[in-house]
Structures are given as C-alpha cells and as structure tokens.
Amino acid sequence: MDSVPLSTTRASTPPHRLELCGITKRFPGCLANDAVDLVLKPGEIHALLGENGAGKSTLVKIIYGVLHADAGTLLWQGQETTIPDPAGARRLGIGMVFQHFSLFDTLTVAENISLGLDNPGPMDALSQRIAEVSERYGLSLDPRRHVHHLSVGERQRVEIVRCLLQDPRLLIMDEPTSVLTPQEATRLFETLRVLAAEGCTILYISHKLEEIRALCDTATVLRGGRVVGSCDPRKETARSLAEMMIGTELSTPERLPHGVAGAPKLQVRHLSTTSDNPFATNLKDVSFEVRAGEILGIAGVAGNGQAELMAALSGEELLPEPAAVTIEGRPVGHLGPRERRQLGLAFVPEERLGRGAVPELSLSENALLSAYAREPLVRSGLVHFGRARSYAERIIGAFNVVTHGHRAEARSLSGGNLQKFIIGREILQRPRLLVVGQPTWGVDAGAAAAIHRALIALAQDGAAVLVISQDLDELFVLSNRIAVLFHGRLSDSRPTHQTSVEEIGLLMGGLFNHPPDEDEE
Amino acid sequence: MTLLRLEPRGEASRAMVYLTPLIAVALTLVSGFLLFWAMGFDPVKALHAFFIEPVSSVRGVGELAVKATPLVLCAIGLAIGFRANVWNIGAEGQLTLGAIVGGGIALAFYGEGGWWLLPLMIVGGMVGGALWAAIPAFLRIRFNASEILTSLMLNYVAMHLLNYLMHGPYRDPEGFAFPESRLFEADAVMPLLVAGTRVHLGSLFALLAVAGGWFLMARTFIGFQIKVIGLTPTAAGYAGFKQTRIIWLTLLLSGALAGLAGLGEVAGPIGQLNPTISPGYGYTAIIVAFLGRLHPVGILLAGFLMALSFIGGEAAQIALGLPKAITGVFQGMLLFFLLATDVLIRYRLRFGAKTAPKTIAGRAAA
Incomplete structure (x- = not known):
C-alpha cells in the first residue's frame, strides 16, 4: 500500500x-x-x-x-x-x-x-x-x-x-x-x-x-x-x-420485488409549463404515473426541468390545467401545497436548508413546517408546541438523527442528519405518495443507506414513491422503473432490470427514441 | 498591528441580543457627554437636564407614558411586519390618516355626540390607518412595487392631505382662519387614566397591543408563518404558507395600530386636529421597533426610552437653549450605536494582534 x-x-x-x-x-x-x-x-x-x-x-x-x-x-x-x-x-x-x-x-x-x-x-x-x-x-x-x-x-x-x-x-x-x-x-x-x-x-x-x-x-x-x-x-x-x-459495516438496502405495482397514486398527463424566467427549463408534454407500492426514478442532468417538475408536483407552482396532475384520481393542479398535503402528498425538496427546513428555527418548529397539514399540531389557530416537540422527538428517535435535541437549530445539523430529519418528518406523516428530490445528494454513506431503506419500506407499505435524482447508482438501487428528463421532456419509463446505466446515460444525453423536434427556442 | 479585531463566534450569542441595546444606550450617553462638553456646557448638568429632570415628578412620568403610547402602538405593528420582511416605513402617514378619519368623525357629529362617539372614532381611526396601509399592500402584491418606497411616499401625501383639510373643510368656523379644527367635545375625548397627568385610554391600548403582539408571534400559527416567511421565503412556499396573505395581514395590522395611535393623539393630549399632530412618531417607531429587537416587551421598554429623548429634547431646549435638532441627534446616535453593536451578536471583540494558537501546534506535532 x-x-x-x-x-x-x-x-x-x-x-x-x-x-x-x-x-x-x-x-x-x-x-x-x-x-x-x-x-x-x-x-x-x-x-x-x-x-x-x-x-x-x-x-x-x-x-x-x-x-x-x-x-x-x-x-x-x-x-x-x-x-x-x-x-x-x-x-x-x-x-x-x-x-x-x-x-x-x-x-x-x-x-x-x-x-x-x-x-x-x-x-x-x-x-x-x-x-x-x-x-x-x-x-x-x-x-x-x-x-x-x-x-x-x-x-x-x-x-x-x-x-x-x-x-x-x-x-x-x-x-x-x-x-x-x-x-x-x-x-x-x-x-x-x-x-x-x-x-x-x-x-x-x-x-x-x-x-x-x-x-x-x-x-x-x-x-x-x-x-x-x-x-x-x-x-x-x-x-x-x-x-x-x-468506519462500520455497511448494510445494503434490500431491493423491491419487481412488478408488484398497485393502483396509480400520482398521474401526470401532458404537463407543460411556461416560465417568465429566461433561465428556467419549461416542461414539455410530460406524462407519467406512479403506482402504489412502487418507486419510480427520474434521472437526468441538473437543469433539465427537475426544479420545474418538483414545483409543479408540490403545488409551489400552480397549474392552469387542474387535471395535469392528479392524486388518487383527484385533479390537484390548481391546489397549493397545503391542500395537496391533506390529500396524502409528502414532499422532500432538493434544497434541505432554505426550502425543506428553516436554518434558524429549532427542530420542533421545523417539524411543524410541513407536518401541520397532516398531524394535529395546530388547534383553532394556535400552535400546540408540546405536540410539535414530541413529533420532532419521534422523528429524531425513529431516524437516528444525531443532534442534541429538539431545540437544536436546523443549521446545526450535518447535511446527512438534516436530510434524515426531513425525510423522517415526511414519512412519519404516513403519506400515500412521497416525492423526493436528490434524497442522498451530499449525504454520507451511512445516512444514505438509512434513507434508502426508509424509502423502500414506505413503498412496501403501499405508498407510491417518486425519486428525482442525478445519481444513477442510487436510482438503480431504489427504483422499479426509471425515466429520464432531458430539456423538459420525459422519456418513457423502463423497468430497472431491463435497462442499463449505459442506456439511461444515452437518454440523459438526449437520445430519446422519438426525435427531439422544435427543441430550440 | 491592529489593536482591535473581530472574531467570528461559533453561533449567535443570546446574551448579546439583550445586551447590545444596553451597550448602545451607554455609548449614546458617553457621546452625549462628550458632545455637551465640546459645546461648552457642563456635561453632567446637561445630561441631568436631558434625562433625569423631565421624569423626576409624577407629571413628568405621566408625560413619558403619553409620548411612549403612540410610539409603542406604531412599533408593535411595524415589528410584526418587519418579522415577515414587510418593510412598512409609512406609519407616520397611517397615523395621520387615523387622526383624519377618527377626528373627522368627531367633527362630523359635533354637538350631537353620545357614549357611542369615542368607540366609533376608535374604529374609524383604525380603519383609516389600515386603508392607507392597504395601498402599499395592493401595489406590492399586484405590481411587486417596493412597499418601502410606496409607504414612505404616502407619508407626504398624508401630510399634505391633512394640511389641505386644516385649511379647508376641517377648519374651525369660529377659529379666526387659524388652521385648526374645533376642540373636540367631551364625548369625543379619551378618558384620563391617572389623575394629575395626561395619561389616557390610549396607553391601555398600547399595553394591550404589547400583549396581543406577543401572543400573536409566540403562540399562533399565523405568527409562526410570519416568522418562516421572514426568515426563509422559499421554505414558506414549500410549506404552503401564502405570502400575499401575510403581506395583507401585516400591513393592515400595522396600519390599524398606527391609525389608533393617531386617533389617540387627537382625541387625547391634543384634543383637536391641527397640522402638527405628530413630531415624527411614525418614523421614531421604526427605531423603537429595532431597539426593542422586534420583541413586544423590548418595544415597550424602547418606547419609554425614545419618549424620554423627546421629553429630554424639549427640556434641553428650554433649560440649555439648545436647538430642536438635539432630539434628532440623540435618536440618531442611539440607532447608530445599536446597528453598530449588532455586530457583537455574531462576532466577539479581541484586543491585540492575532496570535497563532501554539497549543494546537504542540498537539499536532505529537
């Protein structure tokens, strides 16, 4: 050596x-x-x-x-x-x-x-x-x-x-x-x-x-x-x-069995967006569905429409056509994040600090940030701080978040621990549909394995999981099916066991089977 | 070789959040001491005349409360907005509109009032202030126009509107063409709370506003949303908090409180409408809000301190023959030192040049 x-x-x-x-x-x-x-x-x-x-x-x-x-x-x-x-x-x-x-x-x-x-x-x-x-x-x-x-x-x-x-x-x-x-x-x-x-x-x-x-x-x-x-x-x-x-042994997550998908939980049909921002990537006629019990992976190099797709799914960007996004058959395109959460959506954004969590606030306040919609933390306009605290402590316990307690500011946590906290906050709401952006980007290997296990367990419990990631290794470990986003278009999805890193890599470079017409603006 | 250095602290110092206002006050006193000394006054006597004498009688303490009342009312509302990054600089104009609408009600029902007149004026004052604040709120939401500029400019519009009314419709018909309204009748005047002083019902409203402001920010879900929007707007979007709602709410609330302050002035110590109802309470309230760390209890204390600067300024004008600007000088120094000492929250002062931490070097060599 x-x-x-x-x-x-x-x-x-x-x-x-x-x-x-x-x-x-x-x-x-x-x-x-x-x-x-x-x-x-x-x-x-x-x-x-x-x-x-x-x-x-x-x-x-x-x-x-x-x-x-x-x-x-x-x-x-x-x-x-x-x-x-x-x-x-x-x-x-x-x-x-x-x-x-x-x-x-x-x-x-x-x-x-x-x-x-x-x-x-x-x-x-x-x-x-x-x-x-x-x-x-x-x-x-x-x-x-x-x-x-x-x-x-x-x-x-x-x-x-x-x-x-x-x-x-x-x-x-x-x-x-x-x-x-x-x-x-x-x-x-x-x-x-x-x-x-x-x-x-x-x-x-x-x-x-x-x-x-x-x-x-x-x-x-x-x-x-x-x-x-x-x-x-x-x-x-x-x-x-x-x-x-x-420094310890790594436990690899067990893969999901193939072909156990149930009823569609999330359906996206002909979703197109237009943005005033000249540097945004508009989505063009994106269609896919995620079924109960499966994980769909969306691969692609950053800047190919991932941020726009996340915003359209979370409700941060409202859509003119309500039926473009449906949750369990209900059109939700016109509904904001709060209403979509109440229908069973949970959401982990790509930016942890500054979107998924408020850096200056404590973990119990950050628990309240998204869980208010599905957990009984707010009663007639007043925050039930005791419940927010115990919810935060449940997350910390269940997901092994290393911190000195629910009072710690979100910014004091390492990237991996904060991500475990955010994913825990979403999963403990028992969502029927979870959308995750870059679940383990910049997260250490130990935390990444824990996050992967949690996502797979959630799907096994019958939830639908959508993972948008640039990390192909991760998508191949997690997903039942993989699709690729390129210049705002989404390829057809293919079963993970029938495709290869090379094939997905070519799709990430824009080689879809249908020609990329009128792609230049 | 630098003698003073700033060294970053690991995390924000909680103690300094509370200490820096006191340090700023102390530095203001030291500077005032030097200023008076340089101008040839006996600095001890001058500071005594400025800060001690005005409040060494019951009447003086009462005056302090009278001055603090509009400052605290305005500052509570402003601070809630500032927490949400809504920068309402227009409390002065909203205060003026509160006086115009509420006072206008008193004039409209002149001679036919009853028990209902004062409550109606109070509601009118709050609605007037809130409507004036609704203009920047609408412009911000509809056209993304900075509320800092629009609310500030509306202060001047309000001032001219008041001037016009005082020279026209509101002028006392028996007032020999002086730009003043009739004196309000008894039903239209705030009841006094403490005999022998001018402390009026408005001070009670100010205390209620302190308690209400604390409750809103510390206990309610709206308060939580205000905090999140102020700290991290993108996280608020992710959580599904509606920013437009919070902009409306904070501007209308601060406008209503400023309007109440204005009504309290004309229906309280002044007792009529005239062109100079406020010596800049709406602007000073911005200092009060920051001096009080945007916290309701801090604002209450800061309100008294700034009220003292108004009263002390007047006393200094009389006792020392100083120009009116002395009030502004002290207020300015206070804000300046407060902003300057804020750096101590995240940094600590070190004396002497930087020294290499030898202790760690010894460990590393091992």
Missing part, C-alpha cells in the same frame, strides 16, 4: 509535488482537520475520500489558500511554503475546479476566463490559447459562445480550461462528476488521464466510489478530520471503500 512513512522518502527521492504534515484546523466548536498528513506525487491521480463533514473541503481550501491552517507545515516541491490566498496558490501552480461554478451567464467563455486570470492579456490572444488548450485536452469549447447557452458539462469545461491556462502542477477537482452524464464523465476522465500523464498531479474529491476505482491511483480516506487510511482503490471494492469511510 501507499502509506509510506513521510520521513523515509524525503531525503533521497525527488521531491513530492505537495506534502502536508500535521495540518490542523479548528473552527469554533469543531476540529475540522486533526494533524492531517498527505503526500501527492507528480503525475498521480489521488482521491480524497470521506463522508460529509470528514474535513475534505477544509483540507482542500487550506491547500488552495482559502483557509489557513492553525498548525502544521506544507511543502510544495520539497520547499516549506505558506499559501496566503488563492492568487498565491495559482502562482505556485495550483488550480482548483469548484463544485459550484462561478461563471457569468451573460458573458462569453473567453470573457469569463479572462475575469478569472491574474494577467489575461489581450482577448484575441486569449481566445487563441483557449482554443489550443481545449483542442489538446479534448475539451471542445468555443471561446465566443455565451455561457448561458452552454450545458452544465460545457460550463465545467470552462472552469477546467481556466485552470489549465495557468499550467497547473496540481489540479484540485471537487466532486466534478456530480453534474455530468456518465458519458460526459468518461470524457472528463480521459482528459484527466492525459493531464496526469504529462506530470500534473490531480487531487480528486468524490463520494462516487465506482468512479474513484476507475480513475484514481491512490486514495486517502478521512474520517472525523483525521486520516484513517490510504489504499489503492483499484484493489478495493466499492463496499470496502465505503466501510473505510464510515
């Missing part, structure tokens, strides 16, 4: 690209990095693995100069260095592609890139260089196009090219494939392999274990701010990696 003690290698061999010794970073109330050692060699693709809150992003921000370590040393090419800020990191040759892009929609690719460079030079020469670099690494990109016309994958290429223009010796990628189709991810991996072959070191952060096994040479695993191990991911299984990450 690769966990060679640091001191023995330093003297003789050529210097490492980057060496961290004893990096410690404390935030008020938490030790984010606890004496972390890390060695990155030239030309290697090194995975940084860990659950949410394990300290991955803190460590990476220290390397990129966004944060400063409280203690520890950083050696760049064998020299002890301090990195004062991101500009300093770029001068050393460290580039970083963030999970969330920082691009201006109304500017062109070249203009966006020039804004991110410390010395961009004239625009013509820059466009020339952009074309060259994107050619060399197979990142096809037109410097004159406006960013709002680009797909998410293309936007990521802009960020990558911006880094490559600075000739990085170390490239940090934070969850780069979370927004890509499997085919786009494969192309990205090819680019990264070319870069590594040229001697550039790549630090790759992801929680997608299969990906790490396919791409990386070395993996360092963080847990609770400490390095708990390193390994060659090609010699491990996804399961053993996950267990290293969470």
Whole structure:
C-alpha cells in the first residue's frame, strides 16, 4: 500500500509535488482537520475520500489558500511554503475546479476566463490559447459562445480550461462528476488521464466510489478530520471503500420485488409549463404515473426541468390545467401545497436548508413546517408546541438523527442528519405518495443507506414513491422503473432490470427514441 | 498591528441580543457627554437636564407614558411586519390618516355626540390607518412595487392631505382662519387614566397591543408563518404558507395600530386636529421597533426610552437653549450605536494582534 512513512522518502527521492504534515484546523466548536498528513506525487491521480463533514473541503481550501491552517507545515516541491490566498496558490501552480461554478451567464467563455486570470492579456490572444488548450485536452469549447447557452458539462469545461491556462502542477477537482452524464464523465476522465500523464498531479474529491476505482491511483480516506487510511482503490471494492469511510459495516438496502405495482397514486398527463424566467427549463408534454407500492426514478442532468417538475408536483407552482396532475384520481393542479398535503402528498425538496427546513428555527418548529397539514399540531389557530416537540422527538428517535435535541437549530445539523430529519418528518406523516428530490445528494454513506431503506419500506407499505435524482447508482438501487428528463421532456419509463446505466446515460444525453423536434427556442 | 479585531463566534450569542441595546444606550450617553462638553456646557448638568429632570415628578412620568403610547402602538405593528420582511416605513402617514378619519368623525357629529362617539372614532381611526396601509399592500402584491418606497411616499401625501383639510373643510368656523379644527367635545375625548397627568385610554391600548403582539408571534400559527416567511421565503412556499396573505395581514395590522395611535393623539393630549399632530412618531417607531429587537416587551421598554429623548429634547431646549435638532441627534446616535453593536451578536471583540494558537501546534506535532 501507499502509506509510506513521510520521513523515509524525503531525503533521497525527488521531491513530492505537495506534502502536508500535521495540518490542523479548528473552527469554533469543531476540529475540522486533526494533524492531517498527505503526500501527492507528480503525475498521480489521488482521491480524497470521506463522508460529509470528514474535513475534505477544509483540507482542500487550506491547500488552495482559502483557509489557513492553525498548525502544521506544507511543502510544495520539497520547499516549506505558506499559501496566503488563492492568487498565491495559482502562482505556485495550483488550480482548483469548484463544485459550484462561478461563471457569468451573460458573458462569453473567453470573457469569463479572462475575469478569472491574474494577467489575461489581450482577448484575441486569449481566445487563441483557449482554443489550443481545449483542442489538446479534448475539451471542445468555443471561446465566443455565451455561457448561458452552454450545458452544465460545457460550463465545467470552462472552469477546467481556466485552470489549465495557468499550467497547473496540481489540479484540485471537487466532486466534478456530480453534474455530468456518465458519458460526459468518461470524457472528463480521459482528459484527466492525459493531464496526469504529462506530470500534473490531480487531487480528486468524490463520494462516487465506482468512479474513484476507475480513475484514481491512490486514495486517502478521512474520517472525523483525521486520516484513517490510504489504499489503492483499484484493489478495493466499492463496499470496502465505503466501510473505510464510515468506519462500520455497511448494510445494503434490500431491493423491491419487481412488478408488484398497485393502483396509480400520482398521474401526470401532458404537463407543460411556461416560465417568465429566461433561465428556467419549461416542461414539455410530460406524462407519467406512479403506482402504489412502487418507486419510480427520474434521472437526468441538473437543469433539465427537475426544479420545474418538483414545483409543479408540490403545488409551489400552480397549474392552469387542474387535471395535469392528479392524486388518487383527484385533479390537484390548481391546489397549493397545503391542500395537496391533506390529500396524502409528502414532499422532500432538493434544497434541505432554505426550502425543506428553516436554518434558524429549532427542530420542533421545523417539524411543524410541513407536518401541520397532516398531524394535529395546530388547534383553532394556535400552535400546540408540546405536540410539535414530541413529533420532532419521534422523528429524531425513529431516524437516528444525531443532534442534541429538539431545540437544536436546523443549521446545526450535518447535511446527512438534516436530510434524515426531513425525510423522517415526511414519512412519519404516513403519506400515500412521497416525492423526493436528490434524497442522498451530499449525504454520507451511512445516512444514505438509512434513507434508502426508509424509502423502500414506505413503498412496501403501499405508498407510491417518486425519486428525482442525478445519481444513477442510487436510482438503480431504489427504483422499479426509471425515466429520464432531458430539456423538459420525459422519456418513457423502463423497468430497472431491463435497462442499463449505459442506456439511461444515452437518454440523459438526449437520445430519446422519438426525435427531439422544435427543441430550440 | 491592529489593536482591535473581530472574531467570528461559533453561533449567535443570546446574551448579546439583550445586551447590545444596553451597550448602545451607554455609548449614546458617553457621546452625549462628550458632545455637551465640546459645546461648552457642563456635561453632567446637561445630561441631568436631558434625562433625569423631565421624569423626576409624577407629571413628568405621566408625560413619558403619553409620548411612549403612540410610539409603542406604531412599533408593535411595524415589528410584526418587519418579522415577515414587510418593510412598512409609512406609519407616520397611517397615523395621520387615523387622526383624519377618527377626528373627522368627531367633527362630523359635533354637538350631537353620545357614549357611542369615542368607540366609533376608535374604529374609524383604525380603519383609516389600515386603508392607507392597504395601498402599499395592493401595489406590492399586484405590481411587486417596493412597499418601502410606496409607504414612505404616502407619508407626504398624508401630510399634505391633512394640511389641505386644516385649511379647508376641517377648519374651525369660529377659529379666526387659524388652521385648526374645533376642540373636540367631551364625548369625543379619551378618558384620563391617572389623575394629575395626561395619561389616557390610549396607553391601555398600547399595553394591550404589547400583549396581543406577543401572543400573536409566540403562540399562533399565523405568527409562526410570519416568522418562516421572514426568515426563509422559499421554505414558506414549500410549506404552503401564502405570502400575499401575510403581506395583507401585516400591513393592515400595522396600519390599524398606527391609525389608533393617531386617533389617540387627537382625541387625547391634543384634543383637536391641527397640522402638527405628530413630531415624527411614525418614523421614531421604526427605531423603537429595532431597539426593542422586534420583541413586544423590548418595544415597550424602547418606547419609554425614545419618549424620554423627546421629553429630554424639549427640556434641553428650554433649560440649555439648545436647538430642536438635539432630539434628532440623540435618536440618531442611539440607532447608530445599536446597528453598530449588532455586530457583537455574531462576532466577539479581541484586543491585540492575532496570535497563532501554539497549543494546537504542540498537539499536532505529537
């Protein structure tokens, strides 16, 4: 294995690209990095693995100069260095592609890139260089196009090219494939392999274990701010990696038996939307149904109409045609969230903090947020705080939410625990129909398994479950049927056991069996 | 080398939420001390004349309650709106309309009043204020027009409307063309609560508003919806709370309370309509609402403090011969220091330059 003690290698061999010794970073109330050692060699693709809150992003921000370590040393090419800020990191040759892009929609690719460079030079020469670099690494990109016309994958290429223009010796990628189709991810991996072959070191952060096994040479695993191990991911299984990450054995959810669907609970017929927002994706003639006892998965790259579909189903966006959405046969398109909840709908939005929960309010108040419609928590206009408290405590108990009690503010919970709380809040209302967006996005493996089990159990009890997710692995574990959303259109669904990741991936790229006519606006 | 640094706290300090208003008051007193000193007054005497003397008699304390009454009434309503991110800056205009409608009822039934006249005026005052606040509510919901601008501009419209009425329809026919109405008859005047003072029924309404405001925010589902909409509008949408309903409710409520405050002034200490019924109560109530941390009990205390600044300002004008602006100076300083010390809720002050935490380094090396 690769966990060679640091001191023995330093003297003789050529210097490492980057060496961290004893990096410690404390935030008020938490030790984010606890004496972390890390060695990155030239030309290697090194995975940084860990659950949410394990300290991955803190460590990476220290390397990129966004944060400063409280203690520890950083050696760049064998020299002890301090990195004062991101500009300093770029001068050393460290580039970083963030999970969330920082691009201006109304500017062109070249203009966006020039804004991110410390010395961009004239625009013509820059466009020339952009074309060259994107050619060399197979990142096809037109410097004159406006960013709002680009797909998410293309936007990521802009960020990558911006880094490559600075000739990085170390490239940090934070969850780069979370927004890509499997085919786009494969192309990205090819680019990264070319870069590594040229001697550039790549630090790759992801929680997608299969990906790490396919791409990386070395993996360092963080847990609770400490390095708990390193390994060659090609010699491990996804399961053993996950267990290293969470520190205990992983229990996989039992899959649903196929073909036990009952009466339709949710029917969507010819649903089309129009929005004033120029950056919204309008739904075009979407039809599907979810039956009692089954889980329908809707795959698709972000921004293909998921947000619009969620809003149309939850009632946050009212529909002109009531019959476009029916719950147990009743048209509900004109009803708001409260009325739809009373008819048996429960709903877990993609954004946990800020939509699914109010960050500043306590867990009992957050329990009230959606449960008021189906649980006896409000009596003649007055809030029954005692009942809201015991409802919150029931959720915390039943879903193992790690918190110091129902008084804790929602924002004090980790992502995984908050998601368990929100899903618990919806499931304990015993809904007949549950719609979930990105159930385990950014959630640690342990919590994700618990959430998957809860969703499957709910379906087994006879509820209909709709999961909208970008995570294909998740959809293949959970769903009985999978459909794909692309440019606001929904493909026909296919039974999960009769399809493959490749087929769904092609659909996610827009290759429906019927031609995508009049798609351009 | 910086001598003072701000360091983020892990979470908001509950103690500081309550302490910062007191710190702001203390800083205002210190600044007032320096200001009086720089102007050549004996600062101790001047502060005494400003803050102590006005309230060292029963009558003085009564005056304090009289001034605090409209401030608290307006601020309770404003604070409920502010909690829902509804920024009503138009309490001054709504107060004026309350006086115009309620006072108009008194004038309309002049000479033929009965026991029913005062209750009718009270309802009229509240309806007048609420209708004036309904304009920004409608514009916000229908056209998405900022209620900050529309409610503020309506203050000036209300002022001119009052001026017009005082020079025209409302003018006392026997008043030698002075822009004043008749003095209200006995049936149209708020009964006094404490003998020897001008404390009137309106103060009781203000206390009821404090209790009602607390109950609404702490116990009712509407109060919960107001909180959620103010903190996270998207979560309110997810929960199915109707924002338009809350905008209507908070604006009408704050308008009605401001209208009640205006009616209380004309039917209380003033006893008639004239062009200067309010020395800016509706604006000062915004300070009161924030100084009181948007909490009804805090608002009650803050109302008394700001009332003191009005009375002290008047006393300072008489005793020290200072210009009228002294009231505004003290109110401004108070708001300034309050906003400035708010930073202490999320940050703590550190003296001296930043030092590396060696203790952790020692642990890391181990």
